[in-house]
Amino acid sequence: MPSTFDTVANIISETCDIPRDTIKPESHAINDLGIDSLDFLDIAFAIDKAFGIKMPLEQWTQEVNDGKATTEQYFQLNNLCTRIDELVAAKGA
Amino acid sequence: MRLEYFQLIDRIVDLDLAQQTIRTEARVPDASTIFEGHFPGHPLMPGVLLIEAMAQTSGWLVIAVTKFSRMPFFAALKEAKLRSFVPPGQDLSLSAKLLHEGSGYAVTKADIRCEGKLTCNAEITFRLVEFPNAEFRANMEKMAAVLEFPMESLAHG
Numbered sequence: 001m002p003s004t005f006d007t008v009a010n011i012i013s014e015t016c017d018i019p020r021d022t023i024k025p026e027s028h029a030i031n032d033l034g035i036d037s038l039d040f041l042d043i044a045f046a047i048d049k050a051f052g053i054k055m056p057l058e059q060w061t062q063e064v065n066d067g068k069a070t071t072e073q074y075f076q077l078n079n080l081c082t083r084i085d086e087l088v089a090a091k092g093a
Numbered sequence: 094m095r096l097e098y099f100q101l102i103d104r105i106v107d108l109d110l111a112q113q114t115i116r117t118e119a120r121v122p123d124a125s126t127i128f129e130g131h132f133p134g135h136p137l138m139p140g141v142l143l144i145e146a147m148a149q150t151s152g153w154l155v156i157a158v159t160k161f162s163r164m165p166f167f168a169a170l171k172e173a174k175l176r177s178f179v180p181p182g183q184d185l186s187l188s189a190k191l192l193h194e195g196s197g198y199a200v201t202k203a204d205i206r207c208e209g210k211l212t213c214n215a216e217i218t219f220r221l222v223e224f225p226n227a228e229f230r231a232n233m234e235k236m237a238a239v240l241e242f243p244m245e246s247l248a249h250g
Binding site: 041057058061 | 168169193195196197198200220
């Protein structure tokens, strides 16, 4: 079974046509990979489908806009994968 | 439908905020300078304008769901299919369903039927922003009245 990171990296690679080997756990989706909010919406849909979750994208965006969270907390891939794992665990609880 | 004003739908015939769906109607004009070029001797409603008609239908749904708080602007188009030719004078029945609304975007699935037959369909993404200025919003409210937008439904939705 692929890791959360591998699944997410494959989705990003396919959605945004970014070479898979340039996507690392420490990559920041926006700053390093150049993914904009429109592409991230497609990525979020694909992640929701792959993991059977609903990422609270609006809440995350609001927290970043309000200065309550940094973009690294949600959009650096290793942190994003941790959030996804938490949502998957919460679903099974 | 007033092609010269980019008004691609004539009226809203149903708006269901619980189901997040909308239905609109439009009649392709019998004559337009557009048909002189598209195409001489074989006039057809351009596919891009059919897509715009689906976008306008979807846009009014998004405006209703967000209670006239945001303006949807066309941002992306997926899986657009133009299944058959639409001639001048054709009556169109359009519908859209909201698939997503949040984090600054809305996504709809829309289609057009002619005499019950599926003619076009697509998935459309909109960027939602504040109304750019008071004049813009006032014009949208004026257009809402022209299209028989059920303002009263916003109070109950």
